[in-house]
Amino acid sequence: MEYVPRHPLLKSKEPNEDPAMEMQDLITMLETKQYAYWSKKYVYWHRKHENSDNVKDIFWTHQDAIRLLNEFHFVLVIGCTYKTNRFRLPLLEIVGVTSTELTFTVAFAFLDSERIDNFTWALQKLRGLFLSDDSISKVIVTDKDPVLMNAVEFVFPSSHNLLCRFHMSINVRPKCKTLVSPKEKNLYVLAAWSDLINSHDKVEYVQRLQHFEEVCADYPIFLEYVKNIWLIPHKEKIVSAWTDRVMHLGNTTTNRVRSIRGTWKSLMQDRSGDMCECWDAMHNMFVLQHTAIKASFGRTISVVQHNHNIPVYGKLRGFVSRKGLNRIVLEYGRVNSVDVDNSICGCKVRTIHGLPCACELAGYNRAGVAIPLSAVHIHWRRLSFGDEKEKDSNKVKEEDLVHEWNALLNLFQELDVAGKITLKSKVRVLAFLDTASMCQPLIIEVENPSTSGKSSSEEDLAHEWDALIKRFQELDIVGKITLKSKVRELVFPDTTSACQPPIMESECPSSSGEEPSIGPMSESVFEGRCHRVAEIHQTALDKRITEILEGTEIYKHIIEALCIVQDGSEEGESMEGLEHQRRKKPRTTQCLI
Numbered sequence: 001m002e003y004v005p006r007h008p009l010l011k012s013k014e015p016n017e018d019p020a021m022e023m024q025d026l027i028t029m030l031e032t033k034q035y036a037y038w039s040k041k042y043v044y045w046h047r048k049h050e051n052s053d054n055v056k057d058i059f060w061t062h063q064d065a066i067r068l069l070n071e072f073h074f075v076l077v078i079g080c081t082y083k084t085n086r087f088r089l090p091l092l093e094i095v096g097v098t099s100t101e102l103t104f105t106v107a108f109a110f111l112d113s114e115r116i117d118n119f120t121w122a123l124q125k126l127r128g129l130f131l132s133d134d135s136i137s138k139v140i141v142t143d144k145d146p147v148l149m150n151a152v153e154f155v156f157p158s159s160h161n162l163l164c165r166f167h168m169s170i171n172v173r174p175k176c177k178t179l180v181s182p183k184e185k186n187l188y189v190l191a192a193w194s195d196l197i198n199s200h201d202k203v204e205y206v207q208r209l210q211h212f213e214e215v216c217a218d219y220p221i222f223l224e225y226v227k228n229i230w231l232i233p234h235k236e237k238i239v240s241a242w243t244d245r246v247m248h249l250g251n252t253t254t255n256r257v258r259s260i261r262g263t264w265k266s267l268m269q270d271r272s273g274d275m276c277e278c279w280d281a282m283h284n285m286f287v288l289q290h291t292a293i294k295a296s297f298g299r300t301i302s303v304v305q306h307n308h309n310i311p312v313y314g315k316l317r318g319f320v321s322r323k324g325l326n327r328i329v330l331e332y333g334r335v336n337s338v339d340v341d342n343s344i345c346g347c348k349v350r351t352i353h354g355l356p357c358a359c360e361l362a363g364y365n366r367a368g369v370a371i372p373l374s375a376v377h378i379h380w381r382r383l384s385f386g387d388e389k390e391k392d393s394n395k396v397k398e399e400d401l402v403h404e405w406n407a408l409l410n411l412f413q414e415l416d417v418a419g420k421i422t423l424k425s426k427v428r429v430l431a432f433l434d435t436a437s438m439c440q441p442l443i444i445e446v447e448n449p450s451t452s453g454k455s456s457s458e459e460d461l462a463h464e465w466d467a468l469i470k471r472f473q474e475l476d477i478v479g480k481i482t483l484k485s486k487v488r489e490l491v492f493p494d495t496t497s498a499c500q501p502p503i504m505e506s507e508c509p510s511s512s513g514e515e516p517s518i519g520p521m522s523e524s525v526f527e528g529r530c531h532r533v534a535e536i537h538q539t540a541l542d543k544r545i546t547e548i549l550e551g552t553e554i555y556k557h558i559i560e561a562l563c564i565v566q567d568g569s570e571e572g573e574s575m576e577g578l579e580h581q582r583r584k585k586p587r588t589t590q591c592l593i
Helices: 018-033 063-071 116-127 146-155 165-179 184-198 202-215 220-238 254-268 275-302 322-334 346-354 356-366 398-414 417-431 457-474 477-491 525-543 553-566 573-584
Strands: 043-048 055-062 076-079 092-096 104-109 139-142 160-163
Touching: 018 043, 018 055, 043 063, 043 398, 043 477, 055 063, 055 116, 063 104, 063 477, 076 254, 076 275, 076 573, 092 116, 092 202, 092 254, 092 553, 104 116, 104 254, 104 275, 139 146, 139 254, 146 160, 160 220, 165 184, 184 202, 184 220, 184 346, 202 220, 220 457, 322 346, 346 356, 398 417, 417 457, 417 477, 457 477, 477 553
Parallel strands: 076 139, 139 160
Antiparallel strands: 043 055, 055 104, 076 092, 092 104
């Protein structure tokens, strides 16, 4: 790998105090050829505040990251943090997982705030990176951030949103430690909770829930907390009986995001650096990631492990990743005890990983045949990414652009004559790069079967659209996605304002007109959690708990209320830290380009 010298903008040791210049420098670095490795550059989008030149959000990715996303698109993990730069702008991180079980970064986004409008815009840009609707991720793992969850549900309605079990654990365990004593009872309650979360089916879940309620009979506050905060609203997102019905490839936490974050932070020279310092470290991480992934593909193809060198795996060696084969080897050890009985097998490996389970392997073993390649999900069979233009999976079909075509026709019909001419000329610019004139070229009068039977509006745009489809087919995957996004921007100039998901009361901006604060918890979210605290106290009074003012009971109730206020804060911040964030003045992003 060739050494890439640091960008001139980063050679100065003095930090840039002007946020406007900071964002301008970041965009300059995204465009510079110095940061294009393997002759591939970055792709980015940004938007500005209404009636202003101040940048609101910026979203970027690399061309190879787009290729990886469209190869390994089945599971995405999304996280958001604000502890990455001294401007404390929220950073949205999106990662995926390859067939060799290596994590790759899909994209980053610096956001103006953690409101639903910002998340929706960034996720819509993420959705635009998929070549077709068929390749949209089926599983998306996030933290229990209601704003991000709401945006994911709106932008990816057909995807399954799973919640991070790790963050659930670091919230539930402190509550249990505070509200349940002695220590032996605490451990007993946590063991019952773990059994409940890992229930294999709905019947077992009901049985274990009943047992959990009996165990927590003496601790009603803790029982009410886990039921109202986790089980009732989110059991489909955290309990194995539901999560194991989808192919999440073993990803039930956001730890992959945290791992990637730790990697690029370790590459930073200054942990409290500006956005350009962060981006420089992210660029180096991109290079390391893609190099390691290509090396892992090469090892799978050329190196055979000893336990894979048996006839039953003959059709899989060199075509299925070694990580996938290792999982099959582990499952093969259950064949003797399971045989072909799927009720004993459970078929979890098939549903979770897309690999043959023990009962399937027993069938192949009985027949004396090798495991067929078709029995392994396509995810584990993909061992390359690059400039493969002619791949069938990368070919754009006309039906993949039906939504854009219909929207373009509707927009065309609503415009006046001048607007129609302007729109048509913009489509021609996208379709004919070498065309400098707005005049339409000579068209031979031959009936075109693809445009016959179209309305007058369709006929007016048929020539440009057919040329656009032809150009799509000639481009590689990155070019196709970039051109498709330009068409969408032409048809939907302001997507997030035109169609925005419903906003919960705790997310609504204040009527004072102040800019939203940037940090782990905005003012409106803090107020919403305070309402939840008041509800808890009111519930306690309604139940006539006379002991609330005596002994340690008041301590327990106040701790529970404070814990709920704290719930959702990143990485278990202390209450003093949350109060400090609340007292800080709201910050705005004054980024001028």
